[in-house]
Amino acid sequence: MDHVSRRSCYAYESPIRKLMKYANQAKKNGIEVFHLNIGQPDVPSPVNPREVLSDWKSDHLPYGKSEGEESMQEAFLAYYENWDVHLESDDILVTTGASEALLFSLFVTMDQGDDLIVQEPFYANYNGISQMAGVNIQSVYTPFEDGFPIPSMTDFEKVLTPRSKAVLLCNPNNPTGKVYTREMLLQLAEFILKHDLYLIVDEVYREFCYESEFYSVLRMDHIQDRVIVLDSISKRYNACGARIGCIVTRNATVREMILKYAQLRLSPPVLGQKYAEKAINPSQEFMQNMMDIYRARRVYVMDRLKKIQGIILNEPEGAFYIFAQLPVDDSELFCKWLLTDFQIDGKTVMLAPGNGFYATEGLGKNQVRLAYVLDLPHLVVALDCLEEGLKCYPYSSINQESSVAQ
Amino acid sequence: MDHVSRRSCYAYESPIRKLMKYANQAKKNGIEVFHLNIGQPDVPSPVNPREVLSDWKSDHLPYGKSEGEESMQEAFLAYYENWDVHLESDDILVTTGASEALLFSLFVTMDQGDDLIVQEPFYANYNGISQMAGVNIQSVYTPFEDGFPIPSMTDFEKVLTPRSKAVLLCNPNNPTGKVYTREMLLQLAEFILKHDLYLIVDEVYREFCYESEFYSVLRMDHIQDRVIVLDSISKRYNACGARIGCIVTRNATVREMILKYAQLRLSPPVLGQKYAEKAINPSQEFMQNMMDIYRARRVYVMDRLKKIQGIILNEPEGAFYIFAQLPVDDSELFCKWLLTDFQIDGKTVMLAPGNGFYATEGLGKNQVRLAYVLDLPHLVVALDCLEEGLKCYPYSSINQESSVAQ
Numbered sequence: 009m010d011h012v013s014r015r016s017c018y019a020y021e022s023p024i025r026k027l028m029k030y031a032n033q034a035k036k037n038g039i040e041v042f043h044l045n046i047g048q049p050d051v052p053s054p055v056n057p058r059e060v061l062s063d064w065k066s067d068h069l070p071y072g073k074s075e076g077e078e079s080m081q082e083a084f085l086a087y088y089e090n091w092d093v094h095l096e097s098d099d100i101l102v103t104t105g106a107s108e109a110l111l112f113s114l115f116v117t118m119d120q121g122d123d124l125i126v127q128e129p130f131y132a133n134y135n136g137i138s139q140m141a142g143v144n145i146q147s148v149y150t151p152f153e154d155g156f157p158i159p160s161m162t163d164f165e166k167v168l169t170p171r172s173k174a175v176l177l178c179n180p181n182n183p184t185g186k187v188y189t190r191e192m193l194l195q196l197a198e199f200i201l202k203h204d205l206y207l208i209v210d211e212v213y214r215e216f217c218y219e220s221e222f223y224s225v226l227r228m229d230h231i232q233d234r235v236i237v238l239d240s241i242s243k244r245y246n247a248c249g250a251r252i253g254c255i256v257t258r259n260a261t262v263r264e265m266i267l268k269y270a271q272l273r274l275s276p277p278v279l280g281q282k283y284a285e286k287a288i289n290p291s292q293e294f295m296q297n298m299m300d301i302y303r304a305r306r307v308y309v310m311d312r313l314k315k316i317q318g319i320i321l322n323e324p325e326g327a328f329y330i331f332a333q334l335p336v337d338d339s340e341l342f343c344k345w346l347l348t349d350f351q352i353d354g355k356t357v358m359l360a361p362g363n364g365f366y367a368t369e370g371l372g373k374n375q376v377r378l379a380y381v382l383d384l385p386h387l388v389v390a391l392d393c394l395e396e397g398l399k400c401y402p403y404s405s406i407n408q409e410s411s412v413a414q
Numbered sequence: 415m416d417h418v419s420r421r422s423c424y425a426y427e428s429p430i431r432k433l434m435k436y437a438n439q440a441k442k443n444g445i446e447v448f449h450l451n452i453g454q455p456d457v458p459s460p461v462n463p464r465e466v467l468s469d470w471k472s473d474h475l476p477y478g479k480s481e482g483e484e485s486m487q488e489a490f491l492a493y494y495e496n497w498d499v500h501l502e503s504d505d506i507l508v509t510t511g512a513s514e515a516l517l518f519s520l521f522v523t524m525d526q527g528d529d530l531i532v533q534e535p536f537y538a539n540y541n542g543i544s545q546m547a548g549v550n551i552q553s554v555y556t557p558f559e560d561g562f563p564i565p566s567m568t569d570f571e572k573v574l575t576p577r578s579k580a581v582l583l584c585n586p587n588n589p590t591g592k593v594y595t596r597e598m599l600l601q602l603a604e605f606i607l608k609h610d611l612y613l614i615v616d617e618v619y620r621e622f623c624y625e626s627e628f629y630s631v632l633r634m635d636h637i638q639d640r641v642i643v644l645d646s647i648s649k650r651y652n653a654c655g656a657r658i659g660c661i662v663t664r665n666a667t668v669r670e671m672i673l674k675y676a677q678l679r680l681s682p683p684v685l686g687q688k689y690a691e692k693a694i695n696p697s698q699e700f701m702q703n704m705m706d707i708y709r710a711r712r713v714y715v716m717d718r719l720k721k722i723q724g725i726i727l728n729e730p731e732g733a734f735y736i737f738a739q740l741p742v743d744d745s746e747l748f749c750k751w752l753l754t755d756f757q758i759d760g761k762t763v764m765l766a767p768g769n770g771f772y773a774t775e776g777l778g779k780n781q782v783r784l785a786y787v788l789d790l791p792h793l794v795v796a797l798d799c800l801e802e803g804l805k806c807y808p809y810s811s812i813n814q815e816s817s818v819a820q
Binding site: 009010012013014015016017019020021022025026046048049050051052053056057058060061062064066067068069070071072074104105107108115116117118119120122133136137140142173204206233234242246247248249250251259261262265266268269271272273274275276277278279280283 | 415416418419420421422423425426427428431432452454455456457458459462463464466467468470472473474475476477478480510511513514521522523524525526528539542543546548579610612639640648652653654655656657665667668671672674675677678679680681682683684685686689
């Protein structure tokens with residue numbers, strides 16, 4: 009029996025993980041793969057998992073509360089206070105990562121067939137999670153050449169339909185690295201109010217702003233009844249495996265509805281919450297040290313990429329990604345080729361093809377996302393592989409021997 | 415702004431957790447609440463969470479693999495070998511509990527608007543999870559009086575539609591405690607084959623069979639291409655908070671499609687998997703001891719309930735629930751009343767109203783599910799509360815002072 013649902017056949021594959029089988033095969037063949045494809049940082053966490061369960065009291069591991077443990081909600085509360093965001097613990101619903109936070113938010117704000125407005129390019133999994141919720145993405149294209157600014161009211165209005173229910177934004181942006189200012193967000197708020205929409209903002213990269221202060225939509229008092237923030241401890245504390253995030257909203261009706269979905273999956277992971285409670289409010293030194301690491305990587309990767317013939321990039325202001333144009337026609341084929349047909353001294357690099365970060369077919373085909381989540385010596389080798397790969401790739405426009413017109 | 419999606423307004427609330435706010439209020443008022451509403455066991459786990467991370471190697475907590483850690487898949491493999499089920503590790507996809515396992519299975523086998531056949535009553539959250547997946551439950555009613563046998567081929571065929579894609583079964587059954595024999599399952603397999611359906615079986619209570627051997631659908635060779643088993647470590651090791659389960663299927667196409675959804679949520683909880691790996695294959699002594707505990711509870715609860723005037727029950731053969739009829743018209747009101755208006759010496763009991771275990775409106779209104787997951791001294795008090803509660807409840811037919819005709 010091999011008939012499965014149509015929706016699963018058409019389900020978006022994560023561009024970040026879809027080439028993993030080729031990476032696994034390369035590793036089996038003895039090749040070392042440098043992962044710039046995935047936002048999986050390598051810096052130490054504020055606490056070591058070894059240490060977090062030493063005060064576990066019970067002889068078993070019961071369900072937690074569906075909305076998250078009270079102690080976890082309190083820890084998030086203290087965290088947001090540091091960002092000048094004043095919440096009640098009820099405003100926080102703990103989730104199994106920001107992915108679940110998005111899925112629940114879509115279920116509650118939108119019905120099947122409703123439209124979700126998203127600036128394009130966007131975090132690839134928004135495609136798949138929207139499909140799970142049965143909602144359509146109405147994308148507002150922002151050109152690579154312009155540096156991915158927030159779209160104007162006019163541009164947003166062009167995609168608006170009677171079924172538009174919400175705008176989804178990622179700030180700082182994955183994959184573009186754009187950081188949206190208070191002024192840009194005020195302009196967006198005007199659009200939200202004018203057309204009676206929800207504003208869902210994914211702020212998981214809040215800490216990662218290199219050139220300006222971060223401004224949270226949770227501070228815009230006049231639209232709090234329509235603001236839903238998605239958050240996660242994964243990136244900022246290098247704790248992706250904990251699977252702990254949250255939904256923050258001051259809208260009590262939205263919270264009440266989200267709780268129904270939260271109860272269906274019983275509770276968020278309890279051990280992950282124990283870990284998160286201890287990791288979530290580290291010392292200033294820890295955060296400064298971590299940011300220094302990322303600053304150095306960012307500078308190195310940008311400088312290096314600028315020197316590689318044929319690569320064009322926008323300087324990212326935040327997060328830890330660079331979205332770049334390569335001198336190839338089809339970056340997915342190139343990324344696959346790097347894993348299946350290329351190596352320098354037994355090493356290669358894995359990137360995330362750009363097309364997966366768009367909803368519109370055909371866009372982003374010469375683009376890739378790189379995550380600068382390795383230490384400097386590893387980044388050097390990874391970018392050596394990229395540079396050499398572009399020279400050797402038969403279909404690259406900088407390959408002198410290429411017989412294919414680009 | 416208070417308009418939310420229609421689907422969230424109509425979303426099924428878990429009957430197991432929906433009265434929790436009243437329980438929380440009772441606790442705030444100083445009342446001790448005995449929870450027979452939720453399948454949250456109290457026996458010790460095979461390992462203590464304190465001990466499972468002592469050999470953690472890394473200084474951070476990275477994502478796991480979307481299909482689960484290899485070591486976790488291997489641990490499941492060894493577990494199934496003990497049940498005479500021989501699998502490859504690829505056959506196992508680790509999930510965030512059996513709830514996620516069901517959601518993914520529905521996404522892959524069914525499109526929006528397709529029909530899922532389920533025997534009624536059934537585990538309440540099947541309602542909500544089916545709604546999340548946008549599929550309709552076609553329920554096959556089995557009468558309380560008959561002891562909830564597996565429906566006949568004719569009964570199944572009565573609800574069959576052109577959009578029926580799968581049968582979902584829970585064995586041993588939550589809430590009825592029914593255990594399905596090999597012969598019953600063969601009869602069901604015939605129906606599955608005749609109408610080209612998938613068979614999704616929730617086997618999370620596999621260990622909890624008191625009167626007969628458990629027989630897994632994974633042993634029915636002739637239908638393996640259409641069998642999907644949902645599993646979880648929660649109940650058998652008292653590890654509900656780990657949120658670790660799995661999907662088992664030998665159908666490679668189904669696995670490939672499920673992996674897409676698994677990649678969207680990145681990975682199952684990593685700390686929960688560390689815990690599960692160490693808990694999943696305990697000593698025979700551990701399991702025997704645990705089962706002795708449940709056997710004693712089951713006998714006590716059944717004997718006690720039979721002596722309470724007006725209660726009717728079917729003797730459960732498996733799991734750790736009793737589905738009983740009470741001498742009340744509306745058990746949800748009674749369950750709420752127990753939390754808001756009743757106490758003996760500062761104690762009361764919480765039960766799960768029966769109507770939530772049906773899809774058909776109006777069914778199960780005089781029924782409740784009790785989970786015998788407390789130790790004997792606590793069960794004694796909990797059932798004292800139930801007995802006394804029924805006597806005091808103004809709308810109970812055994813309340814002599816009741817002025818309301820029942």
